[in-house]
Amino acid sequence: MKWSSWRRKQTYRIVTKKELVPKIKLFEVEAPDIAAKAQAGQFLIVINGKEGERVPLTICGYDRAKGTVSFVFHEVGKTTKTLGLLNEGECIDNVTGPLGNPSEVKNFGKVLCVGGSVMIAPLLLQVKAMKDAGNVVTTILGARTKEFIMMEDEAKSMSDSVYIATDDGSMGYQGLDFLKELLTNEKFDRCVVMGPVILMKDVSEITKPYDIPTIVTTTPIMIDGMGMCGVCRVTVDGKMQFGCVDGPEFDGHKVDFDGLILRQRTMLPEERLSSVLWEIRGGCKCGGSKA
Numbered sequence: 001m002k003w004s005s006w007r008r009k010q011t012y013r014i015v016t017k018k019e020l021v022p023k024i025k026l027f028e029v030e031a032p033d034i035a036a037k038a039q040a041g042q043f044l045i046v047i048n049g050k051e052g053e054r055v056p057l058t059i060c061g062y063d064r065a066k067g068t069v070s071f072v073f074h075e076v077g078k079t080t081k082t083l084g085l086l087n088e089g090e091c092i093d094n095v096t097g098p099l100g101n102p103s104e105v106k107n108f109g110k111v112l113c114v115g116g117s118v119m120i121a122p123l124l125l126q127v128k129a130m131k132d133a134g135n136v137v138t139t140i141l142g143a144r145t146k147e148f149i150m151m152e153d154e155a156k157s158m159s160d161s162v163y164i165a166t167d168d169g170s171m172g173y174q175g176l177d178f179l180k181e182l183l184t185n186e187k188f189d190r191c192v193v194m195g196p197v198i199l200m201k202d203v204s205e206i207t208k209p210y211d212i213p214t215i216v217t218t219t220p221i222m223i224d225g226m227g228m229c230g231v232c233r234v235t236v237d238g239k240m241q242f243g244c245v246d247g248p249e250f251d252g253h254k255v256d257f258d259g260l261i262l263r264q265r266t267m268l269p270e271e272r273l274s275s276v277l278w279e280i281r282g283g284c285k286c287g288g289s290k291a
Helices: 004-008 080-085 117-132 154-157 178-185 197-210 257-265 268-280
Strands: 012-022 024-030 041-049 056-065 068-074 092-100 110-116 136-143 160-165 190-196 214-217 233-236 237-242 250-253
Touching: 012 068, 024 056, 024 117, 041 068, 041 178, 056 080, 056 117, 068 080, 068 117, 080 160, 110 117, 117 136, 117 154, 117 190, 136 154, 154 160, 160 178, 178 197, 190 197, 197 214, 197 257, 233 250, 233 257, 250 257
Parallel strands: 110 136, 110 190, 136 160, 190 214
Antiparallel strands: 012 024, 024 068, 041 056, 041 092, 056 068, 214 250, 233 237
């Protein structure tokens, strides 16, 4: 069978679409081959449109029996905005995965899981895995304001205890200062952090004096997601690593977060311009560069 004919037969139909909070959506798509192998901590490369951008999105759920895999995304640029226009029953052009190394899941003892913004959803997949492995799990959900705190009920159903933190103090604790008191009063054997780079940096700095092994999920700029392009470089313990094949998880106490932040900002002007032009042209479901 020719490649073109085989590819046309692949369908990644959206079976569930949910808006978790404003501009953050969850898709569950049919992808039986991916669902059969997916594990917590891995990611997908999603392409919408024949000339669409390759977008890395962390897996937040899978159902091997149904043959589906789930991911969330934040509508911030042209590509994610066009993706968000798709509806249940429609198909995404291509979904590749699972990619990256799965999380290390075992009975560590007491595990602290910290998630922020769009990464709360994939964090909860790890929370479930850690709980199923016999750990006592404390979960912290963080966001800018209470409007963006999501999946609180799901977190409570999976965790032994749940804390909420917002930047402005509109819900739960204001900021992460309370974490120092928590770590003083309780001994944790492992910490897992998924969220904006600044959140992972701050949590890693807080846990370091307490000597708590802290694992972060890096989200560098990616292209192929398979270790060939080298775009997703991350400096860990003074050595260059590829986020896609060496990670995406690394020791948070050894990641050069400042360098990672600079690399993430490399294409910001182009991304903003692309988004503005897309909106000026009226927007459409095509993710291609000519949209």
